[in-house]
Amino acid sequence: MLNDKKTSAPTDRANMVAAVVFLLGVGTLLPWNFFMTASQYFNQRLLPPPAANASSGATGADYNYDSWMALISQLPLLLFTLLNSFLYRRVSERFRVAFSLVAIFLLFSLTAALVHVSMEPHTFFAVTMATIWCINMFSAVLQGSLFGLVGLLPPGYSTLFMSGQGLAGMFAAVAMLSSILGNPDVESAALGYFITPCVATLGTLLCYLLLPHLTFARFHLSRCDEEEDTMKTKVLLSSADEKEQVSDDRGERSSVLLVFKKIWIMAACVTCVFAVTLSVFPAVTVRVASVYTHSATWGHVFTCVCCFIVFNAMDLLGRSAPSLAQWPLKDSWLFPAAVASRLVFVPLLMTCNIPHSKLGVFFRHDAAFATIMALFAFSNGYLASLCMAYAPQLVRHKDCETAGSLMTFFLVLGLAIGAALSFLLVKLL
Numbered sequence: 001m002l003n004d005k006k007t008s009a010p011t012d013r014a015n016m017v018a019a020v021v022f023l024l025g026v027g028t029l030l031p032w033n034f035f036m037t038a039s040q041y042f043n044q045r046l047l048p049p050p051a052a053n054a055s056s057g058a059t060g061a062d063y064n065y066d067s068w069m070a071l072i073s074q075l076p077l078l079l080f081t082l083l084n085s086f087l088y089r090r091v092s093e094r095f096r097v098a099f100s101l102v103a104i105f106l107l108f109s110l111t112a113a114l115v116h117v118s119m120e121p122h123t124f125f126a127v128t129m130a131t132i133w134c135i136n137m138f139s140a141v142l143q144g145s146l147f148g149l150v151g152l153l154p155p156g157y158s159t160l161f162m163s164g165q166g167l168a169g170m171f172a173a174v175a176m177l178s179s180i181l182g183n184p185d186v187e188s189a190a191l192g193y194f195i196t197p198c199v200a201t202l203g204t205l206l207c208y209l210l211l212p213h214l215t216f217a218r219f220h221l222s223r224c225d226e227e228e229d230t231m232k233t234k235v236l237l238s239s240a241d242e243k244e245q246v247s248d249d250r251g252e253r254s255s256v257l258l259v260f261k262k263i264w265i266m267a268a269c270v271t272c273v274f275a276v277t278l279s280v281f282p283a284v285t286v287r288v289a290s291v292y293t294h295s296a297t298w299g300h301v302f303t304c305v306c307c308f309i310v311f312n313a314m315d316l317l318g319r320s321a322p323s324l325a326q327w328p329l330k331d332s333w334l335f336p337a338a339v340a341s342r343l344v345f346v347p348l349l350m351t352c353n354i355p356h357s358k359l360g361v362f363f364r365h366d367a368a369f370a371t372i373m374a375l376f377a378f379s380n381g382y383l384a385s386l387c388m389a390y391a392p393q394l395v396r397h398k399d400c401e402t403a404g405s406l407m408t409f410f411l412v413l414g415l416a417i418g419a420a421l422s423f424l425l426v427k428l429l
Contacts (some may be wrong), residue, residue, distance in 0.1 A: 013215070074416040259402045266387045351367045357429050
């Protein structure tokens with residue numbers, strides 16, 4: 001029956017499911033990317049009043065907003081992604097996704113509303129940190145749930161989801177460049193930043209609610225439940241020996257530990273990919289300076305273009321490439337070897353043109369830095385997408401959601417490890 005059902009699977013008409021999955025990927029990271037690009041606004045808001053500033057010598061940098069933002073964002077991501085991996089069966093996926101999106105929308109609406117509200121710096125800092133914590137808490141549940149959902153679709157849809165996440169970063173980087181060149185006032189730029197993710201979050205919610213109404217998606221998303229019901233019926237009608245065999249082979253979903261044993265190589269690989277990336281980007285890469293010091297305009301946009309735009313553009317290209325070709329294969333030793341080889345980018349980027357670096361400068365020219373960044377970003381997107389696409393292929397269909405949730409946890413673990421390592425690498429410069 002299962003084979004007959006597979007042969008009669010519907011097609012993705014007009015690629016509607018593909019488009020929805022892509023937009024879901026955009027929606028999961030677009031809000032957070034816009035939160036990061038408003039760094040200038042937050043640092044400006046954290047400046048004390050002029051009188052207090054003159055008497056105390058304090059500055060907005062005393063709050064160390066950027067460092068705290070990185071720390072506060074990683075902790076809830078790691079914690080709640082782990083909880084989602086173990087507790088997702090207790091709360092329905094539909095409730096988890098919808099509730100998370102509504103909560104994120106309300107939090108960004110609050111942040112947008114506070115743009116024109118006067119607050120003391122310490123109060124504003126506390127509110128902002130609490131908002132960052134809550135947004136990442138709900139983002140962890142959202143990403144884990146959606147990765148599990150996408151894992152139930154054919155393998156190519158995981159690549160589309162990752163590509164959507166890459167586009168979110170590119171969109172934010174272009175917005176950053178536009179704000180630099182347009183020179184708007186900080187408050188107007190911030191208001192625009194926060195209204196945009198509000199709209200995007202609502203769009204993501206609508207896309208998610210539309211997905212079950214598409215025939216292709218409904219077929220694949222309901223197949224797991226139908227298989228489980230069929231196997232339960234077989235267990236009831238079988239003899240004792242047959243019941244044990246059916247339960248072991250195709251009955252209930254496997255435990256989290258059993259699923260992990262099947263995907264641990266991919267889990268380790270995705271952790272390594274993002275640990276390497278976050279260890280130097282952006283903490284180290286933003287310190288690279290242009291050799292063209294005589295050009296004020298280029299010097300002003302150099303970091304935005306060569307660091308953020310190059311990274312996000314090539315990362316997006318890398319995330320999209322597995323839809324055309326997938327190499328190395330998931331069962332090849334070359335795959336973990338390729339992941340480990342990315343460690344070479346750490347010394348390469350740390351020896352670019354960083355002023356006053358203790359390590360010296362071996363790659364001084366802007367083109368050298370841009371080339372290294374391009375390869376660094378492409379390999380990040382390509383290998384990360386392969387990890388997320390390969391993992392569900394290593395388990396039974398009914399365990400794909402568990403595999404997706406586990407992979408999301410190890411992805412976030414890699415981000416946390418990379419963020420921690422970045423403090424050490426910066427001290428070496």
